[in-house]
Amino acid sequence: MxxxxxxxxxxxxxxxxxxxxxxxxxxxxxxxxxxxxxxxxxxxxxxxxxxxxxxxxxxxxxxxxxxxxxxxxxxxxxxxxxxxRKPHAEPLGPENPIVDAFGNDDPRYTHQPDSLKRVEKFGRGIIQVATGGGKSKIAKMIMMRYRRPTLFLTTRKVLLYQMKKQLDDLGLNTGVIGDGNEKMVKGVNLGMVQTLVEALEEPNLQKEILAVTKSHHRSKKKNADISKEEVRRLAQERFDEKTKKRNRYLKFLELIDVVIGEEAHEAGGNSYYEILKHCKNATIRVALTATPFMRDSAEDNMRLMAAFGSVLIRITEEQLIESGVLAKPIFKYVTSDPHPKLFRSSPWQRAYQFGYIENGFMHKDIVRDALMAKRYGLPILTLIQRMDHGEILFKKFKHVGLRVVFLRGENKQDEREAALAQLELGEIDAIIGSTIVDVGVDVPGIGLVQLAGGGKAEVALRQRIGRGLRAKKNMPNYAFIADYSCSNNIALADHTNSRRNVVKSTPGFRENILPANQDFPWHIFAAQRKAA
The missing domain is CATH 3.30.780.20 (Translation Initiation Factor Eif1)
Structure with missing residues (x-):
């Protein structure tokens, strides 16, 4: 042999x-x-x-x-x-780290300590857990178990600050790298992928000369003469400053023992790969994502594995639904009447404008379901993609007496959390939100998710469905998912079919698609209606 x-x-x-x-x-x-x-x-x-x-x-x-x-x-x-190979880093923390008030003994969540055990055994890999399976808790368990210099990577500020708050509550020493901050500590460092990639880019003197020249020509003093020597001096200063910063980041990354990538599928191209190749001593490296290997580029998908490793554990929607971690979803596909200006061959931009944003028939369908959800005491999350669409629905919700908040991109984290708390407490009936609620939203009480923005991206669709699947408290463990569309336009119909095919191909979802023109089984929440 x-x-x-x-x-x-x-x-x-x-x-x-x-x-x-x-x-x-x-x-x-x-x-x-x-x-x-x-x-x-x-x-x-x-x-x-x-x-x-x-x-x-x-x-x-x-x-x-x-x-x-x-x-x-x-x-x-x-x-x-x-x-x-050298052995990977040994854990220095407790064998069964407790990171929240729920502990680790709930039999529904055995995948969380199981994930930690896989990390201890193999040192590196991808933890694929469906939305709602507690990826953030798994990350915290890894941090507490290893108690070594750690880098937590994310592409989203909201996830960065959510994690920081949770780690501060646990008493961990935390640093932040990104969003204008640069505090590096020996404990857990929370880093923005974009910030690290920019800092690690190798400086180029010729690029700096060009940048200085362009900056001068664009300035108010563009008519003032600037010598070649001055251009070169300013460019050299920029080059030296970037080189210092890069060296500082390289030295920092060499001190890291543990790397955790949250929502790792979101980092495009070389991002994670370029960062992790400088983490020369990080023998523990874990990617957390519900949707790995779903990028259009085969190279990008392979780079995720190149940086982190193979899949260590896979926890599906079906497993989480069967165990009760997630609510049982029931899907209704609503085909609204078309706007008079929407035609079969209308190009995409026009089709979206008249199929969704200005389609009064669809607005009526959305409002009808929202009112029914309110009647049964179900909190509503209405998801859109365009702000002008959200404004229209916001006004229509208000007009029919729904207590609603519209969360926009400019809303701060505390404003977002306040609105979500109001929804859970029943102080408002609905939240209309854009992509800012695609991740990091945890409101167990959401009863109706309205997919009112169309689109066909599988990752975004799974995240949006997941907003309503958190296990319910004091109510039947179900979630209604309504998808709205117009079928008379080729482009919109194609997107609708893409979304439906994702659901039809997912065990735990596909069994619960309602027949055409059949309404939700609202009677499931009859007790909620009496309480409401």
Whole structure:
């Protein structure tokens, strides 16, 4: 039996003197179709198959996130594989970290301590937990278990500050990197992906010279002369300052032992990959996401694995619904009458304007369901994509007597939390919200989610459905999900079919789609109606 030697650290992996056949196998395993390859001359001439690979033949190296996948494939092919690596960081905190008032003994949530055990065993990987499964709690458990220098990464300020508040309540030492802050600590550092990527970009003196020149020409003093020497001096200052900052961040990242990426699917392209390749001592690296590998680019999807590793555990919507962690969703698809100016061939922008924003028939359907939900005492979350659409619905809700708050992008976190608290307490009937409520919203009482903004992105759809699936308190554990559309336009019908196909392909969702023209079983909440 041929013995293959595989060595790897936190960042890189390498095959030691592999046979050519093995190198080819690994190169194929780590290959992907380059986006846009079909438009290249070489592809069309048949001299290139359009593929690239993360495997480097010259050094026989590849990102360490693929190490376990390569190991598994070589074993499957009958090779004996010897692994050479340093042990990953040992945990320094309690074996069963308690991070909230609920503890870790609820049998419905065994996936949370199970996820931690997988991290301890393998050191790195992706924790795929459906929306509502408690990814933030898993992150906190990892932090408390390891008690080592940690970097928590996110692309959203709302998640950054939510996590900071929770960690401060736990008494952890926290730093913030992003949103104008740069405080690095030995405890848990909460970082914005965008900030770190910008800081780690290698400075380029020629770019700085160009930037200074452009800045001068755009300034009010653009007619004033500026010498080449002055341009170069100013550019050098900028270059030196960026170099200092980059070196400061590189030194900081080398001190990190644990990296956790929240909603990791949101970081596009090289973002996480570029950050984590500088975390040379971070042997514990975990991505938390409900929807990995759903980007359009195969390379982007593989870079997520390259940075973090393979999937450690997968917790589906169906599992969470069956265990009672999530409410049972019931889906109703509402096909509204079309606006007189909406035609079958109307282009997308016009179709959206008249199919959703200015469609009085759809507004009437949305208001009707909202009023019915109020009658049964169900809190309402109405999700839109365009602000002008939200303004129209806000006025219509107010007109029929619904107590409603419209959350916009400019609303601060405390304003958002206050509105959500009002909804849960019954002080208001509904919240109309844009994409700012797609993540980080936890209101267990939401009874009706209205998908009033169309679209076809699967990740966003799953997040929006998830807003209503938190387990209910003091009421039947169900959630009504209403999806509104117009079917007489080709583009809108295509988007509606995409959304419906996501639901139809998801166990736990597809069993609960109502037949056409059938209303929600409002009687489920009869007791709520009496109370209301």
């Amino acid at each position: 041929t013995v293959i030697k595989l060595a790897f650290n936190a960042v890189n992996a390498r095959l030691l003197d592999p046979p050519e056949k093995v190198a080819d196998v690994v190169s194929d395993l780590l290959s992907y179709l380059v986006q846009g390859a079909e438009q290249s001359f070489a592809f069309n001439q048949g001299t290139w198959d359009g593929k690239s690979s993360f495997y480097e033949y010259k050094t026989h190296s590849f990102p360490a996130g693929f190490a376990f996948m390569v190991h598994k494939e070589l074993m499957r092919l009958g090779y004996k594989v010897q692994l050479f």
